[in-house]
Structure formats: C-alpha cells, structure tokens
Amino acid sequence: MDLIADHISHRFDALDVLDDVSFTVRAGEVVAIVGPSGCGKSTLLSILGGLLRPFGGAAELRGAPPKDSVNPLTFVFQDFALLPWCTVEENVAFPLEHTALTAAERRGIVDDALRRTGLSDFCGAYPKQLSGGMRQRVGIARALAVKPAILLMDEPLSALDSQTRELLMEDFVRLLADGAMGAVYVTHNLEEAVRLADRIVVLSRRPGRIRKVVPIAMTRSERGDRSAREKLLALQDELWSLIREEAIDAEREVQHA
C-alpha cells in the first residue's frame, strides 16, 4: 500500500505552514522528513495520518492494505500518548478492543507485540513505573499490534536520552528490516534520518516546501558497517548544508515571535 501526499498545503489562520508538498511513500519504504523548526513536518504527518484536514491537496492511499491489518496508518507519538490508567498490556490491547477480533486472537496479538518489543516481563506495569525508553517501547508495541502498513512516527526518539535513542533506533532498524512495513519518520535529527530512511524529504522553512529529496543508496544493514560511516557523515553534511541557513533564520523567527 502506498501513501501519497498530493499537493498538500495548509495554513493556520493567516499563517501558511505547508505549500504544495507532494511525494509518495511506496510499500515498505521508509521516508524521513527533515527541515528547520516550524517548517510544518508534524503538521504534514498529521495530515498524512488523517488527523488534520489539509487546506489544499490531499493525502491518499493507493493499493490494498495487508490482509490482517487493523489500522493501516498508525502513529508512534513523540510523547508516547499512553493511557496512564492502563497497564502496559491494556495499552497495547487498547486499539484492538473495538475490533471484530476474538479475545483469544487479541491475546495472541498482544503477547506477540510485547515479545517483539521486549516488554513481556512488564505487561502489568503502569506507564508511570516505566522509563521514557520503555514507555516508547509500549507505544511501538501498540503500533505493531494493529499490523500497520505504514508507521507515522513523529520524532519518536526526541524525548529520550542518547543511549535510549540508540537502543530504540536499533529496534526500529530491526522492525523495518523485512520491508513488511513502510514508515514516514519526522525528525530534527539528521543522524536518525540517514540511519533509517530510504529517502529523505528536505523541507524548506515555513511555509514548508520540498526543497530536495535525497535517496540513500544503501541498505539499512550496510549502514551499520564501519566502512559506511564516512558516506553517511557526508550525507549528513549535505543535508545540514541544505538546512543550516534556514534553521538559523527559523530560530531567530521563533525568538522574535
């Protein structure tokens, strides 16, 4: 199943946020969206996920979702968005409660998602009892439980410390390895973008327009090699050179706002 951003524009009152953004996320592909602060990355993701109606253009799906997918477009949130009154297990089961699945099927799916994210031993814990990294793992397990075609990840690692970020990035690489799921990965972090994405969409400062689409001609497993480091760093430098001036302007704009 493909996800298409078709000439998407958006504004909040008089403030233009996005301007004519078009690209396609093909089945199993990981597309990172980077750009200076306030360029509309998260807004674009909300539009792609159907949480925000665009002012112009449309978000479209092409092709059938996977047969057993409960929720083809599934978010992983920056702030985890876990229900604090539910245990880990209940949080993961939450999106399945209102489906036609039987209790036994739900049980099996939840157990599998908890196992894949290393949470089986924490199923009875409440979110407040978990570290930030573990909370995000619950968010990922919840997303996996609905068997998405495309994950929509809004800076999923930005609220975490660097060590936890590294561990979760390894999890993302592993989960996306078989190409069964695609992803749109919004991030400020260029290292994360080059580590995970097949293509990187660089947005300009507000109103966000596509400035460049940078493909990464390496498999994700190749990127873990020492020899690939130089290339990835060069790629990061290229991306940074595209963003730097506008990031400075955007920061000044925020400070003067």
Add this chain to the structure above:
Amino acid sequence: MLERAPAETPSDIDAKPRPVEFRGAGFTPSTGRASGWIALALVIALWQLAGSAGWVNPLFLPAPSAIVVATYKLALSGALWQHLGWSVMRIGTGWLLGTVAGVIVGFAIGLSTLARGVGITFISALFPIPKIALLPLLILWLGIGEEPKIATIALGVFFSTAISVYSGVDAVPRNLIRMAQSFNVPFHAIVRRVIWPGALPSILAGFRITASVALLLVVSAEMIGAQYGIGAFVLQAGNLMQTDQLLAGVVILSLFGLAVGKLINFLETKLLHWR
C-alpha cells in the same frame, strides 16, 4: 576560552577545604498524623479543663464531656437517629439528583460546541446565586414538604458538579484523544475509555466540594423549614438554650462530613490508583 586547564595556585592548595553550605532546607511540608491528633487532644483537654474549673459558663460553652453525654442520651432516646435519618435522606437524594444531572450536563458541555455555548452562559449566570435564597421560591413551586429542600440541595450540587466535570473533560490531554482517533476507536469508546478516566480526578475533587455544599444546604434548609433533621435539631436546641445538645448536633455534622470525606478518599484510592 582557556586553551589549557587552569593551574592551581599555591593559595588553592594551602587553603583548608570547607563544606558547601546546605541551602535546600524547607518548602517540603509533610503530613505529621501524630502531631495533628496530639494537637486535637490538647485542645479538647484544655476545653475540658476550662469547663471543669468553671472558667467558662457551661451555658455558652459546655465541656466536651457534657457534649458526649448529650450525644449518648440522644442516641439512646432514638432522637439522634431520627434527625440524622431525615438529613441523610435529604442529602442523599439531593446530592444524587444534582450529581447525575451535573455529570450529564458537564459531559455535554465538555464534548459539544452547542452545549458549551448554551451551558456555560447559564452556569456562569446562575452559579453565583446562593442556592438557599431560592428555597422560598422552590417552596412556592413545589409546596411545603421534602421536595423544595431536596431541590435546593440538588441545585447547589448540580452547578459545582457540572463545572468540575467539564473542567475535567477539558483537562484530558488532547494527545490521548488524538491517539485513540488515530486507531479508529469509536466516539463512545473514546468517551468511556479515555475521557471518563481522564476526567475522573477532577470529578472526584468536585464530589468533595459538592458533599460540603450539600451538608451546608441541608442544614440551612432544615433550619428554615423542617421539623426533623440535624439542622432543625440544632436550631431547636439553640432556641431552648440547650447548648450541650446544640454542640452534639454540630459534632454529628462534623463526623458526618468526615465520614463522607473518608468515603471519597476511599473512592480516590480505588479509582485513581494509577496516579
């Protein structure tokens, strides 16, 4: 910026180390349960001493022992239970009616633009009115009997409940609602599984307030027009200068308020254990 680490001067080496002054004390009060009980016991003991030694006129301030005796006699005669029974019935019925209506209206205001527009206008206009002032009007409308007293309590409870419920609904983090929407969770399930538990802390805090409001209104209403009830009993005792019985009534009200507070504490512990 220095290009090298700063060298320690001889004075640094020779100087005697001194501890860093601690500046983090205070501003962390904790509840000392024992100190509270000891203070209460001391006040009662002093009060008893003042009464026993004849420092105060028992007509104006009877000793605690006299109040205990008066309460015991009232309990034995059955008068206490009769008055308490009427008050509990009025509070219970009025509180329940006001709470059910307040929860429904509060949720409507929290979830619907139309209900918010209309509801908040009316609540803002009517909430500041002291509800006991409406009792004569309610007597005109509903006749002399239990209905106006119960309606007064229900009205007082309704407004506070509605406000606490819609404030609670407003306080539910929007990201949780968006999360549920992103999983295609239906509206009724979002209300039941996300908004209701998210608003519950505010709703229970509202119950604490409405329990006090109900107690205040039942006493006021019973003082204005009732034969039975703790409010009526306190007023009668005051008129007859039976201050020991008057204070027995006050103690009963205090114990009733404490019991309701404990019940709400219990509910909070059970329902908000995740906090």
